[in-house]
Amino acid sequence: MRRVAVYQIQLRLCQRHVLVFDQTTRTWTGYKEGAATTSGTSTQPVTTGTLGGGSGSSNSKYTKIVTVGDLYSTYDLSGSHPDQVSSWRSEWGNYTVDQILNLAKEDGWPENINTLSKRDGKRERFTQYNTYYVADVGTDKVLLWLPKNDNQNVDSDLRLPYDIYMVYRRSAVNLGQKMKPGGASSNTKPLTSGGTQSNQGRATKITDPGQLYSTYNLESDESGVANWLRNTYGNAAAAEILKRAVESGWPSAISTFSSRSNYREGFRDYVAYHIADIGSDKVLLWIPMNKNGHMPAACRGEHDIYMVYGRSGLSMGDKVKATVNVKQATSSGSGTGNGGDDGRTKPITGVLGGGSGSNTNTNAGKTVATGNFVTQFETIIKGYPGNFDNIKGKETSEPNATFKDWESKIHLAGSYNNFLTDGFVNDHVEFTSIFDRYSTKQAALAKLTSLVADIMKTRAGVVLEKLPIEEKDKSSIYYIVPKTPVAKGFEFLVIEAGMYLETSGKWRVQIMVYSEEEDF
Structure with missing residues (x-):
């Protein structure tokens, strides 16, 4: 099982740090308030209709909040403006409008701003947000879209893990150009000016x-x-x-x-x-x-x-055919790299469909490659800018699978399962190496600490920086990122070394190397 595998891109509500890369200064920002920026979400202005209104309209693409107290945090768009909502459905599609209705009031906002008390002390800084004016709400209000990617420059306690929407009094904002909404999920591509929204991803x-x-x-x-x-x-x-x-x-x-x-x-x-x-x-x-x-x-x-x-x-997303995995009999051994079952489910041959990692147990039980861990890991890191083509082995995904998997030519010393798989929200391939399952947290932590120490010894054209360990009841994770200034090609590199409590009661130790960049 891949951490099964991570796909934690930037911030998730369940668990995630903000790791932001400034492409201008080529620096990472983590755990800090401040001036890191990312490239903005690609949007197209709506050329029809009248721009402006409010307190000083402009031709800026952004709409800026001026009077922060004129926020309608629990406004019922459907109940108050059913005809307008119906017209939005015709223009933008049901999927986008459903997401807007869910995320245009406080119960759909992220935890840091989803109640009045949590917004106390932050509300006056809402002027930092870059927003898009997407629609009029009645005669005196406007609907604003706040994309996550356009708001990584705000204070850390205001940052958004996903796109949200807000209803503001028209007079409380300086209106910029009117934009079509780009979908409420940070994984949804924005609409072009002439486009219509559909479920662009397979996920439901x-x-x-x-x-x-x-x-x-x-x-x-x-x-x-x-x-x-x-x-x-x-x-x-x-x-x-x-x-x-x-x-x-x-x-x-x-x-x-x-x-x-x-x-x-x-x-x-x-x-x-x-x-x-x-x-x-x-x-x-x-x-x-x-x-x-x-x-x-x-x-x-x-x-x-x-x-x-x-x-x-x-x-609803697209209808797909699953890659069904059936548990095979456990072979003798303890799953420690000596021929034991790795605890993953195994694919049935010939079943079509998606499921990255569906056949990733290709190296379990094999003799690990000889060589020093640090040298091996340097080879992996050097392959990151080239999408790991240097270590990509035989493709192991099922025919017509939605996501592809490959054997890894490198089996990290001490590991028993190494594989490569398509990224979840971008085109960058991801590397995973699973080590062992430990009966006690202390034993797993000792192994994890040793692996992290070896990772920090690597010299592969990029200097690494270890962030403080993130400890929870059922996981302990180190995130390791390029130290500033970041070498070209490594801008979005993230190494995740973690231990995770499985339902069996054992702790799984594994390493992942992936890209934090989102594919829009």
Whole structure:
């Protein structure tokens, strides 16, 4: 299982640091308030309609907040302006408008500003935000779009982990050019001036976690979905799906109604894929663990899981075919690199579909490559600017898979599973090396500390800086980034060395090397 693998790009609500690169000064900013900037989100001005209004309109692309107290933090756009919302749906599409409605009031904003008390002491600094004017709301209010990528220059306690929207009194802002909204997710590409919004990614978003059917009997469903799964995936793969489509097949921390109460709202952050319709009002979702490394450890396990959701609780993405993994018999050995099972689920040959890392156990049990860890890791880092072409081995992904996987030519000394896989939100390939699973946290931490010390010895054209360890109940992670000034080609390099508590009670130690740059 890849951290299964990370895809933690910049800031996630579950766990993430802000690591911001200033392309002008070629410096990283982490944990700091200040002046790091990133390239702005690409948007196109709307050329029709009248610009301006408010207190001093301009031809700037940005709209600036002037009177911070004139924010409508709980404004009901649908209830107050149904005709306007309907026209937005025609112009921008249902997906974009649904996201706007969710993220245009405080209960959809990030935790740092989602209540009046949390905004105290910060509100006067909302003037720092770069916003886009996207629509009029009645005659005296405007809808503003605050893209995450255009607001990395604000104070650290104001930074946004995703795009949000705000309703402000028109007179409280200096209006810039009118823009079409670019979608509410930081992973959604902006619209062009003549475009219409659609689900551009394959993922389906859970918008209402309460629409989960945790014990739904797929076998008895009148739509015949269970037989469809058998005909499509084969009996063994269908059995795996059916087993893990109910709460008893999920990680123990979310396998009961009461235990899910601490995590249910976070289900919105799952990367999920629509694989089957269940009648007209329900769908079956595939949730690959190797696409959900950003989730809390309690929400992840050693197996992909499946969930039945009410269609009304989802923003639907594309329908895909899952790569189904079936647990093979455990071979003798302890999983320590001597031939033991690595704890991952294994793919059924011939099943099409996505799932980065679906066949990543290619080096488990092999004799590790000889050589010094530091020298090996230097080779990996040197390959980062070239997308790891220097260590990319045989492709191991299934035919027609959505995401590709490759063997790694380097098996880091002491590791037992090394692989490369497509990035989740950008085109940069990611490297993962899994070491061991330890029975105690102390033993895992000792191994992690040793690995980090060796990583810091590497000299590969870039000087590395270790950030303070991020410790949580079920994970301890070091983030290692290029030290300023950053060498060209390494601007978005992130090394994540971490230990993660698995449902088995053991601690998995692993290293990942990936790119923090988002692909817009």
